Amino acid sequence: MTISEPTMSSHGRYTYSALPDRPVYDWPGGRRLAVYLALNLETFDFGAGLGAELAPGGPQPDVLNYAWRDWGNRVGAWRVRDMLDALGVPASVLVNSRLYRDCPGLIEAFRARGDEIVGHGRTNAERQGTLSEAEERALIAEATEVLTREEGRAPAGWLGPWISQSRVTPDLLAEAGYRYLLDWCHDDQPTWFVTRGGGRILSLPYPQELNDIPAIVARKDTGRDFAEAVTDAFEEMLEQSRRAPLVMGIALHPYIVGQPHRLRPLRRALERIAGQRDAVWITTAGAIAAHATERVK
Template sequence: MPTTSDHGRYAYSALPDRPVYDWPGARRLAVYLGLNLETFAFGSGLGAELAPGGPQPDVLNYAWRDWGNRVGAWRVRDMLDELGLPAGVLVNSNLYRDCPGLVEAFRARGDEIVAHGRTNAERQGEHDEAGERALIAEATAVIARAEGRAPAGWLGPWISQSPLTPDLLAEAGYRYLLDWAHDDQPVWFATRNGRRILSVPYPQELNDIPAIVARKDSGAQFAEMIVDTFEEMLEQSRAAPLVMGIALHPYIVGQPHRLRPLRRALRHIAERREAVWLTTPGAIAEHAAGLPAIP
């Protein structure tokens, strides 16, 4: 595959040069929510930090993250019900053990369950090939057993990939991955042995961890980013079909002072549902996979 990069997964393609197609219902903008349900290890491992942590056990940050599963996720669920919005729920497989009933509550809404590794206390890309293959197999088996079918999509914990991750996911039967934020349209990735896997855009700008934890934006600023992105992409989608993802973590946006402006922003989108395709990443992947126009 001709490419100017070293990864060999896809060739360069300028958005204005691509064929134009529609999403279902003749829409041009697909919008999805990626709700991250994550579990962490007490006294060890990785985790986002509200404030610089001290020696382990880092109770301040562990408890803040645990609040998201005990309280924040349920408030987010109620908000999504209120607004009639679907979600792609990105699930650490250890949640079925650590937080019984949590994933099941989103399954009951009809949300898509997307694999998100075992736990966000580890980075996937730090494993060797055998270890990464085992991580993928374990998480897939747990989710498939609980949900009655294997997940179609994968987001690595911490957006962490090894050089072999797309190959291993394709070989494990995954149809799409979410780790790459390199485009506003789905893109086919080449994988070894003649396989391929679809990359569905996942946001790093419109993501509460980089925005709120890293850049220290307020909940109101994050909500304003959502509305501005939506309006701009809706206008841009007149020329080309686009995907707008919004990445959310309950321990961040479930906090009342952030949930209130988030609700306003998502209500703004919900009120425009006739103009856009409100969907899930799996539905985007399924539709895109049948289009000859996808590079």
């Protein structure tokens, strides 16, 4: 695989490939649909920086929206954890590295479940794609060092805060030892990205449709709307997967779906998926990437 020269209209990371023309392979157990939950655990700066908004924010400090997001770490995440425990479902936990300082015990609770810990920058008050290459490299190094120290091993995957990438982000992640990235929603299968120096990194499908921020914060869907979309997508992708192996991700933020009126319909949707575990592979992003590495050309 060789990189094509980037142009004004092309990134040069991968070439066009039609899904029906690709080789067919199976996930473990002969299954064709892999499902993973991406649980975003994030921290924000008080009185500064970026952050999702429940309502239009006023002058800083924006107490309304800061406190709403902070509720997710103090309350919502624990309710989501209990739900996942009851369902017996694993998660890929996307972690801002400063959470170890800001919310002691939170990441440790998901580690105790055996969940995958994925790199997600330092904080979601910033975007990495606006930084210089040296600054972005330093951000990746800092977050990686903290996660490696706390978890006892380096994270395999990365999602940029705010899905933010510069033109060299895949190169920097590959050079830092990452095996997969989650920022791109261009496919329903894992695909290889070419990186500089003859390297490569696997891109794993990360959802923007089945993602509670675009759905609920941006499109103003209700919790029932979101849960119904999850169920409909699952049933359709299960049918579509008869012809090709597919990946279905569900992106969750505790300050959104942890709210009781949204958690209840989400639980019903996830119960529907968990009830089909004999037919689908309910797993983590890292396990999907590891399985796909030897099968995706």
